[in-house]
Structure formats: structure tokens, C-alpha cells
Amino acid sequence: MIAALIIVFREMIEAGLIVGIVLAATTGVPGRERAVVMGILAGVLGACLVAAFAGELAGLFQGSGQEIFNATILLLAVAMLTWHNVWMASHGREMARELKAAGHQVKTGERTLAALSIVVGVAVLREGSEVVLFLYGIAAQGGTSAAGMIAGGGLGLAAGALVSALMYAGLLKVPAGKLFQVTSGLITLLAAGMAAQAVIFLQNAGWLEFFTNTVWDTSWLLPDDGQGTVGMFGKMLHTLVGYTAAPNGAQLIAYGVTIALILVLMRLVNAPATKARHA
Amino acid sequence: MRSVLLAVLIAAFPISQLWADEPIVVHLKNHKFSPSTIKVKANKPSMILLYNDDDGADEFDSSSLKIERVVPGHAKANIRVRALAPGKYPFMGEFHAATAQGVVIAE
Numbered sequence: 001m002i003a004a005l006i007i008v009f010r011e012m013i014e015a016g017l018i019v020g021i022v023l024a025a026t027t028g029v030p031g032r033e034r035a036v037v038m039g040i041l042a043g044v045l046g047a048c049l050v051a052a053f054a055g056e057l058a059g060l061f062q063g064s065g066q067e068i069f070n071a072t073i074l075l076l077a078v079a080m081l082t083w084h085n086v087w088m089a090s091h092g093r094e095m096a097r098e099l100k101a102a103g104h105q106v107k108t109g110e111r112t113l114a115a116l117s118i119v120v121g122v123a124v125l126r127e128g129s130e131v132v133l134f135l136y137g138i139a140a141q142g143g144t145s146a147a148g149m150i151a152g153g154g155l156g157l158a159a160g161a162l163v164s165a166l167m168y169a170g171l172l173k174v175p176a177g178k179l180f181q182v183t184s185g186l187i188t189l190l191a192a193g194m195a196a197q198a199v200i201f202l203q204n205a206g207w208l209e210f211f212t213n214t215v216w217d218t219s220w221l222l223p224d225d226g227q228g229t230v231g232m233f234g235k236m237l238h239t240l241v242g243y244t245a246a247p248n249g250a251q252l253i254a255y256g257v258t259i260a261l262i263l264v265l266m267r268l269v270n271a272p273a274t275k276a277r278h279a
Numbered sequence: 280m281r282s283v284l285l286a287v288l289i290a291a292f293p294i295s296q297l298w299a300d301e302p303i304v305v306h307l308k309n310h311k312f313s314p315s316t317i318k319v320k321a322n323k324p325s326m327i328l329l330y331n332d333d334d335g336a337d338e339f340d341s342s343s344l345k346i347e348r349v350v351p352g353h354a355k356a357n358i359r360v361r362a363l364a365p366g367k368y369p370f371m372g373e374f375h376a377a378t379a380q381g382v383v384i385a386e
Contacts, residue, residue, distance in 0.1 A: 058350070064357070130338065130349065203345075219342070
């Protein structure tokens with residue numbers, strides 16, 4: 001039961017933190033609940049499918065199917081988060097100003113919502129498929145542990161949801177004017193962390209084989225493995241900002257390049273608007 | 280500067296097939312790894328061929344090896360281990376961490 005609790009809690013937090021950021025980033029955007037719920041439902045459905053075909057998936061690409069799949073959906077999420085941030089940089093201000101005067105804003109808002117819906121779906125898909133496989137494994141062994149599994153899984157789900165909700169509530173405390181800056185900063189770091197994680201999967205698949213040396217190792221101070229309280233905190237930081245206790249060169253490059261790319265793109269689309277206001 | 284970096288990247292990229300050696304066969308049965316101590320050569324990539332002989336899935340998980348790999352029940356998985364500096368790298372079957380523990384020793 002404890003194992004079920006911990007595993008479900010960990011996976012729930014990883015997906016839940018991302019959902020929390022997405023919700024905070026879309027504060028005031030009409031239709032966001034629908035987009036997030038759609039993303040979660042699609043993610044759960046996808047997770048069950050992935051779990052059902054885990055064996056076949058793993059066999060693809062000379063046995064590296066799982067890594068390639070994970071890397072692909074992570075990079076998809078990175079692209080969507082980037083796109084959201086860039087879009088918000090150009091439209092966020094008008095949206096905040098004319099929030100009540102919906103009109104065509106709602107229509108354009110739906111586009112970035114679709115992107116975030118995909119991000120939510122991808123997060124739930126990735127973490128959910130692990131939960132499904134794990135719980136299915138316990139269920140397959142049957143009998144006595146089934147009740148414990150449901151109890152543990154339920155508690156883990158509730159605890160994970162609680163932490164995610166607290167995170168979301170904390171974000172909402174940020175004054176409305178600053179909220180956009182905070183969430184776009186969070187999303188930038190989130191995307192960078194995902195890009196760095198995708199690098200690991202590509203390395204494990206044998207598709208990326210340069211700069212694999214560990215650059216530093218702070219696992220003695222703050223491990224990111226989710227074991228124990230400190231490890232759990234490290235894991236949360238890993239999900240949120242991409243903290244990695246022992247990153248390698250390629251990961252750092254991916255992390256830095258993603259941040260730089262998003263900032264440059266945001267600045268590029270934002271430049272005319274800024275100029276206009278100063279004039 | 281940029282072209283130098285590019286050249287380095289291109290030169291370093293397609294060095295595939297570094298795993299020419301035979302994979303190290305490991306079995307997972309009753310949520311225990313055997314062998315649970317795996318010795319590999321330091322500074323050289325290696326490959327673990329993991330057979331999961333249990334009914335349920337498990338996840339070969341190691342933060343120090345940077346590997347998270349779900350292996351369904353009665354399935355096998357090729358797990359690539361990057362070139363490691365000499366040392367000990369613990370791993371576990373995350374779904375049954377109480378018993379499924381092991382360590383990779385690079386020397």
C-alpha cells in the first residue's frame with residue numbers, strides 16, 4: 001500500500017505541477033477549464049493505451065522505442081510551451097487589458113489554449129502510463145494487495161492533488177500584473193527542464209552521444225531521485241525548473257538553448273509593441 | 280566560434296555502435312535482480328539485457344545512471360548504460376523498491 005501511495009503521489013505531483021502552472025498561466029482566459037479537462041482526459045486515455053502496448057512500444061527502434069517515445073512527447077511539450085510563451089508575449093497585454101471585451105480575443109485565445117491542452121495531455125500521458133503499469137502489475141498479482149493498492153493509490157492521488165493545488169493557490173497570490181511575468185518565467189524553465197530530460201532519453205536510446213560527461217554532481221546536497229523528503233523536494237524542483245543533481249554537458253546545452261530560444265522569440269514578437277508604446 | 284562549435288558537434292554526433300560488446304544479462308524474478316551486482320568497464324558504454332520474469336511490469340530506475348525504463352512482465356529490455364567514471368551506481372526496480380535493488384560497479 002505504501003508503495004502504491006508513493007508511486008502514485010510522485011507521478012501525480014509531476015503531472016499536477018504542470019497542470020497548476022498551465023491553469024495559472026491561463027488565468028482569465030475563457031474556456032481554459034474545458035481545455036485542461038480535455039487535456040487530462042486525453043492524457044489518461046493515452047496512458048492506458050501506452051500501458052496496454054508497453055511491450056510493443058519498447059520493442060520499436062531496436063529496443064529503444066520507449067526512450068524515443070518519451071523524448072518525442074517531451075519535445076512536443078517543449079514546442080507547445082515555447083509557442084504559448086511567444087504567443088502570450090505578443091497578445092498577453094491586450095488580453096489582460098481587454099479581458100472583459102472578449103470577442104475575437106476568445107478565438108485567438110483558443111489557439112494557445114489548444115497548445116496548453118496538449119502540454120497537459122502529454123504530462124498526464126507520461127506520468128499516467130507509469131501509474132497504470134504499476135497498478136496493473138499489483139492487480140495482476142491479485143488478492144490481498146488489491147484493497148491496499150486502491151487505498152494507497154487513492155491517498156497518493158489525493159496528496160499529489162493537494163500539493164499541486166497549493167502550488168496553484170500560491171501562484172494565484174501573485175498580483176495580477178506580475179502573474180504573466182511569473183508564469184511565463186515558470187513555463188520557460190519548465191520547457192528547458194523538459195528539453196534537458198528529452199536529451200537523457202535520446203542518450204539512452206543511443207541517438208545522441210556527445211557531451212555525455214557529468215559536469216557536476218550535487219546529489220549529496222539535493223538528490224533529484226524522489227527518495228525521502230529531500231529527494232522528493234529535489235524531484236519537484238526537477239519537474240518545475242529542471243533541477244538535475246548530476247547534469248551532463250548535452251543536458252546543460254539543451255537547457256540553455258531552450259531558455260535562450262524562448263527569450264529571443266518573445267523579444268522578437270514583442271519588439272514592435274514595446275516601441276509603439278514608448279513612442 | 281560558431282563554426283568551430285558546429286564542427287565539433289558534427290564530428291561528435293554519429294559515433295554510434297559503441298556497444299559492440301556482449302550485453303550483460305540480468306534477470307528480474309520475484310522482484311529481485313540476479314545478479315544484483317553488475318560490473319562494467321569504466322569509461323566505456325555497456326548494455327544490460329534485462330529479462331523481467333515476473334508477471335507485472337517494473338521500472339529499472341537509477342538517478343545516478345539517469346535511466347528510467349519500464350519493462351513489462353515477461354518481457355526483455357536492452358538498457359544502454361553510458362560510459363561511467365569509476366564508482367558505484369545503485370539502481371532499483373521502482374515498482375518493488377523494497378526487494379528489487381542492485382548496483383552497477385564501474386572499474
